[in-house]
């Protein structure tokens with residue numbers, strides 16, 4: 001069975017968040033299963049990966065986007081270094097950028113990616129068994145292969161749409177239809193939601209099946225989905241919640257080259273302490289105190305707007321008996337407020353930016369990882385932290401509630417229900433109680449490291465769905 005994953009991100013080629021981790025790992029694990037050939041198609045980016053690897057040009061052609069004729073090249077990475085065939089679609093001016101997102105003409109960029117990829121497959125008469133589309137950036141693919149004559153070679157190919165984040169739907173005005181490959185005008189309703197082209201809604205309507213990255217999140221979408229609640233209820237019959245795994249080869253504390261001191265479950269207590277001491281020294285924190293960490297985008301969906309208040313209140317209320325470290329960037333109000341506190345409080349350290357190596361060090365060094373998300377379709381941070389023996393403190397939502405059970409019911413993490421500073425502080429206080437009971441804390445570290453979040457099980461679930 002041949003599966004093509006279409007995505008705008010893939011680790012380690014280009015990563016903004018968890019989408020990259022999933023698309024960089026899932027196909028690799030799928031390929032370990034008999035008779036599965038999973039590949040990835042993504043836009044070409046001006047990133048170090050493309051200069052460090054050799055590529056073959058497998059296609060060179062043209063598409064029309066409105067009045068513009070665009071050159072489309074498809075480059076295949078020669079050595080299958082990632083454990084799957086990687087194809088990068090290059091379109092000068094649109095798909096040769098430094099980063100996946102953040103451009104004013106993103107709608108043109110993502111339309112060009114979908115159009116270019118399908119044009120290549122059709123022109124070369126490559127007919128996959130499954131086209132697996134990730135998030136709204138590839139959400140129009142199921143519509144396009146059915147209703148754009150240009151892709152008639154692909155008509156009938158089965159499609160899976162995976163919703164990694166329903167907060168982003170890619171809505172655009174109907175004017176943009178002029179920049180799509182021409183399509184059967186009578187089918188316009190399959191792209192429409194409330195007077196806009198909505199690629200995520202179209203994916204739900206047109207894909208053979210669609211999935212969310214946890215069962216918990218799927219259930220939440222019925223009641224909270226930025227206006228698509230009734231659609232997901234109508235299409236429930238083809239909806240599946242499949243939890244993400246983690247790449248245990250990349251995220252292995254025993255071999256991770258980004259750590260100062262590697263460890264396994266046997267020597268975790270001592271080695272984590274050494275990692276923590278080194279990190280605390282670098283950032284002027286106090287290694288003898290518990291270390292709470294946050295890693296992520298400063299967005300309201302992540303609850304990052306609570307962080308400034310959490311920093312000052314937790315430090316004040318504990319009389320300075322804890323450290324907090326934050327790695328991330330995003331909303332400038334949050335950034336500025338945190339910078340101010342970084343200046344005021346010696347128990348607080350801030351590193352603004354995206355630093356893959358530092359995230360690994362923090363997962364290995366921290367005692368607790370905070371995830372106060374308002375919305376969390378799956379969340380990978382909590383699983384990385386658990387694998388690295390760090391106790392997750394999470395809001396009970398989406399994938400977090402599917403992966404982290406509270407200590408009060410026999411789990412190895414801490415849950416809280418309401419997204420707000422009071423509840424986070426209460427959870428931190430519970431964590432401090434645990435931290436001060438040495439034996440209990442050590443048991444928790446071991447229990448977390450023992451969890452199995454390997455991709456194998458979820459990779460199998462996707463294959464079962466493809467076969468179905």
Ligand code: ADP
Pocket residue numbers: 016017018019021295296297327328329353354355356357359378379380381382
């Ligand atoms: P999302 O994709 O919504 O941001 P996930 O929990 O699925 O959330 O994945 C986030 C991924 O991005 C994880 O691999 C996490 O370690 C990483 N990450 C987030 N922010 C940073 C940062 N500032 N520096 C390094 N890695 C980060």
Ligand code: GLC
Pocket residue numbers: 017018019022164165213244376377378379380399
């Ligand atoms: C999205 C979600 C996150 C999930 C990731 C990978 O970025 O916000 O919760 O883990 O996709 O599926």
